[in-house]
Amino acid sequence: MSEYNAYSVYYDLLWGDKQEDVPFYLDMARETGSPVCELACGTGRVVLPLARAGFEVTGIDMSQAMLDKLQAKLDREPREVQARVALRCADMRDYRFSQKFNLVFCAFNSFLHLLTTEDQLACLASVREYLADDGRLALNVFAPLYDRLANKNETLVRTEPDPETGRDLVVTNITQRDPANQTMDAFQCVDRIGDDGVVRRYPARFTLCWIHNREMHLLLRLAGYEVAAVYGGYDRKPYDYVSGVQLFVARKA
Ligand SMILES: C[S@@+](CC[C@H](N)C(=O)[O-])C[C@H]1O[C@@H](n2cnc3c(N)ncnc32)[C@H](O)[C@@H]1O
Structure with missing residues (x-):
């Protein structure tokens, strides 16, 4: 059972109005276009603004309870917004889609729930299968201070x-x-x-x-990606470690 099922009860009370990263993912989606996939989408903090802005978004998460919260919010949205969202209860380590996505992203440190190098590489390999050839992968993992x-x-x-x-x-x-x-x-x-x-x-x-900067570079390289940018903030300032933010943007090598 997902450890997030218990957390889902109050997740939005703590994080529902966290906004700082949302404009970054909206900008990424504007650059790549639809369709977009959010790994570990949770209760839809980022999925919903993307769908409201006109993007087709698929969210995957392994906690059905988190997805149920997202579905309840989605049910209150206009029909055209609802029609742009697809949800899958799935493990990002081994999910396979038949469609390709122009943008795949994993926000708010969720990639760090993959605790072993094997799990991290499995996820990156799985994403590589459904990322469009000129698509982008964006991953946010905190910088271990x-x-x-x-x-x-x-x-x-x-x-x-x-x-x-x-x-x-x-x-x-x-x-x-x-x-x-x-x-x-x-x-x-x-x-x-x-x-x-x-x-x-x-x-x-x-x-x-936690994942150190060079380790993330190596993981991406091993999984067949090249790093397009590493930011130290959602305003795309360069990575400097001290900000505590590591935001990787990668493409297929
Ligand atoms: C910190 S929450 C982030 C939720 C959302 N992305 C946000 O930014 O508000 C982490 C999410 O990762 C999900 N998660 C953890 N491990 C996962 C896995 N292996 N596959 C899919 N989802 C996973 C949890 O269920 C939880 O919803």
Whole structure:
């Protein structure tokens, strides 16, 4: 079962209004044209703006619960927007499409859910099959900042406004890093005060890896791509490591 099924309950409360990367993917889609495929599309944070802007988008995700949230939002969209979106519950490591896409992208660090080199290469090989010959692959993976990685265990507690009630949500993140394997377990829970005054806790756990810059170059090269650009921000500024953003754009070699 996908670890995101539990997360789906509150994913949009935390991330639904994250906007910073959306103009970048819209611009990429304008450059390549439809059809577009988002790997690990989740609840449609990027799929929906793309479809509203007129692009044909296929979203794949291995969590049916995340896709159900996206489908519920899609059902409230005009018919022409609905008609531009296709959803597949699938694992991006081995999915095969018969159609080709001009743009395939994986936003918001989702590629880092592939924890082994074998899984990462399997995904890149699979995408290569359905990427158009002159298409583009865009991958966002955070830049592993050494001072943060030095903390094996990290607990962060923050509050955020609950977009539905206006009261604060309490978000607790407990991260345990395993530097030998370049992975981290993230335990997250959200405490939410209901109208009845009762605090409800929504827990979830997931595992991510981190990928260094040269490692990503090697993965792409091994999988038959060449790197077209590496950005350090969604405004396409050059990669400089310190921004914490690594945004790779690749094409078939
Ligand atoms: C951080 S969320 C990102 C969702 C969305 N792309 C966004 O930017 O809001 C990560 C998503 O990756 C999905 N995921 C993780 N591993 C996957 C895999 N092997 N194949 C497909 N989806 C996967 C999860 O189900 C989850 O929806």
